[in-house]
Amino acid sequence: MKPLLHALVLCAASVAGQATLADTTIRLGGSEDASRTVIQVKNHMARLAHAGQPGHVLYDRARHVAIYVDPERREYREIDQQQLDQYAEIITRLRRQLEQLSVQMQNLPAAQRAFIEQQMGIPAGGLPDLEVMTTESRGKYRVAGFNCELQVLLKDQQPIGEVCLATAADTGMSEDDFATLMAMMNFMRDLASTTQKMVGELGENSRLLLSGLHGVPVKMKDYVSKTEYHVTEVSRDEIAPAIFDQHLAYQKQDLLLDMPVR
Numbered sequence: 001m002k003p004l005l006h007a008l009v010l011c012a013a014s015v016a017g018q019a020t021l022a023d024t025t026i027r028l029g030g031s032e033d034a035s036r037t038v039i040q041v042k043n044h045m046a047r048l049a050h051a052g053q054p055g056h057v058l059y060d061r062a063r064h065v066a067i068y069v070d071p072e073r074r075e076y077r078e079i080d081q082q083q084l085d086q087y088a089e090i091i092t093r094l095r096r097q098l099e100q101l102s103v104q105m106q107n108l109p110a111a112q113r114a115f116i117e118q119q120m121g122i123p124a125g126g127l128p129d130l131e132v133m134t135t136e137s138r139g140k141y142r143v144a145g146f147n148c149e150l151q152v153l154l155k156d157q158q159p160i161g162e163v164c165l166a167t168a169a170d171t172g173m174s175e176d177d178f179a180t181l182m183a184m185m186n187f188m189r190d191l192a193s194t195t196q197k198m199v200g201e202l203g204e205n206s207r208l209l210l211s212g213l214h215g216v217p218v219k220m221k222d223y224v225s226k227t228e229y230h231v232t233e234v235s236r237d238e239i240a241p242a243i244f245d246q247h248l249a250y251q252k253q254d255l256l257l258d259m260p261v262r
Helices: 004-008 081-104 110-120 175-199 204-209 242-249
Strands: 024-030 037-042 045-050 056-060 065-070 075-080 133-143 146-155 158-166 216-222 228-235
Touching: 037 175, 045 175, 045 242, 056 175, 065 175, 065 242, 075 081, 081 175, 133 158, 146 216
Parallel strands: none
Antiparallel strands: 024 037, 024 228, 037 045, 045 056, 056 065, 065 075, 133 146, 146 158, 158 216, 216 228
């Protein structure tokens, strides 16, 4: 489900014209045909769907809940902020314990240590260090009809990607739609941060979520994978409410943290 994060890092993307209607549909494209993503916002609900993926993600700002919907299996899962905070606390504690165990195993024979690491699910050589990034402004540009500021993402002082950010005022979105998308982005930032504590290294889109940058991503490029994402179309046509609540006819499943965060 990783491609859905392409939508999250661009979820507040550029919108042309006057904000006269509450509904917003944003279509995103990239360097690959399979990267097509559609984001739809109506009132306090947002929906993200990616080409080639059977499921989609909903975010309910009124309840502060993210929902992963699987139409093929006719089921869905929810996670709210309280549950996410609880998981973050558990994972932080688990990582601390695994780090202590790795230190204690330093003097064990290599074969014995490898066996214990395998049984405990610890990566060979111990848990990876948490990836730390910095950013650097590279001036103002105009992308997709909007003025934006180019920010380069740096890892160990080496550039690994870039994003051009516009201010909220430049988007032309209704305040309500923009608030819904920003709430979703903040929620997924917390989810990405929780995941990073176990995997260490970040996916290309999680890097943007955790970079600390604020604004409206109009365009993003990853230097390593050579992928690029940008706004391709924006519509203010009315959206049928049914697309946001059709999952209620499905079976609700217990929460599993397999939602797209990388």
